[in-house]
Structures are given as structure tokens and as C-alpha cells.
Amino acid sequence: MSEIRKELKYLSSHEWARVEEDGTVTIGITDHAQDALGDVVYVETPEVGSRVAVGEEAGVVESVKAASDIYTLVSGEVVAVNEALQDAPETVNGSPYDDGWFFRVQPDDLSELDDAMDADEYREMLESEE
Numbered sequence: 001m002s003e004i005r006k007e008l009k010y011l012s013s014h015e016w017a018r019v020e021e022d023g024t025v026t027i028g029i030t031d032h033a034q035d036a037l038g039d040v041v042y043v044e045t046p047e048v049g050s051r052v053a054v055g056e057e058a059g060v061v062e063s064v065k066a067a068s069d070i071y072t073l074v075s076g077e078v079v080a081v082n083e084a085l086q087d088a089p090e091t092v093n094g095s096p097y098d099d100g101w102f103f104r105v106q107p108d109d110l111s112e113l114d115d116a117m118d119a120d121e122y123r124e125m126l127e128s129e130e
Contacts, residue, residue: 002032004123005097009073009116012125016097017073017113020104025074025113028101029061029092032126037063040092045070045081045103052078052105054112059102061092073116074107 008016014033042062052058059070092100
């Protein structure tokens with residue numbers, strides 16, 4: 001079974017969000033997603049200073065098997081991107097929740113995360129897909 005962290009929020013499209021101490025929200029893809037994709041070969045993140053909105057495409061992750069859009073769990077301004085992924089996109093495979101994060105957002109409204117799944121709901125969704 002894929003690693004599912006309790007402190008994160010999840011989308012059915014397999015992105016995760018973590019609220020940081022400074023109030024920003026870090027976005028990445030789940031362990032399940034990176035495993036399903038296989039070897040990640042390219043990551044496209046939004047530009048720092050750009051705005052992202054819940055439900056809209058914010059980036060792309062490509063693997064040897066497929067390309068998938070990345071969605072954000074909160075609307076706001078992108079304040080950081082994981083530039084290490086440009087040279088080492090495979091980091092997503094080895095560390096999807098830590099070193100393999102995609103971007104950080106200064107959220108307009110943190111309560112948007114209330115619409116996302118918690119770890120138990122995400123686990124139930126994965127189990128129902130098996």
C-alpha cells in the first residue's frame with residue numbers, strides 16, 4: 001500500500017497539500033501517483049508570482065508512461081517552486097512528500113482545503129479503486 005500521511009490533504013487526482021508554519025501551502029503528488037506514473041522524467045511547475053486557482057491546471061508531470069496535469073488544492077499566488085526538479089525530476093519518485101514537492105502557494109483562503117480529502121478518505125478512495 002502506498003504511503004499516506006495523516007497531516008496532508010488530498011485530491012482524487014492524487015495531489016497533496018501541506019500547510020507550512022508560515023501559512024503557505026506546499027503542493028505535490030502522492031506516493032500512489034508517482035508509483036502509478038513510473039519513472040518521472042519531467043516536471044513543469046507554475047512560475048513564481050503567477051496565480052493558481054482550485055480546480056485549474058497548475059503544472060504537468062511526465063513519466064516514461066504518461067503525462068498528467070497537476071492541480072492545486074488552494075487558490076493564491078505561487079511563492080516558490082522546487083527548482084531541483086528541473087535537473088532531477090526523478091526526485092518525485094524517491095521522495096514525493098519531502099524533496100519531491102512541486103510548488104508553494106500563499107493561499108487566498110485556507111478554508112478551501114476543507115473541501116479536500118483527509119488521509120482516511122484518500123485511503124478509502126484508493127482501496128475502492130483496487
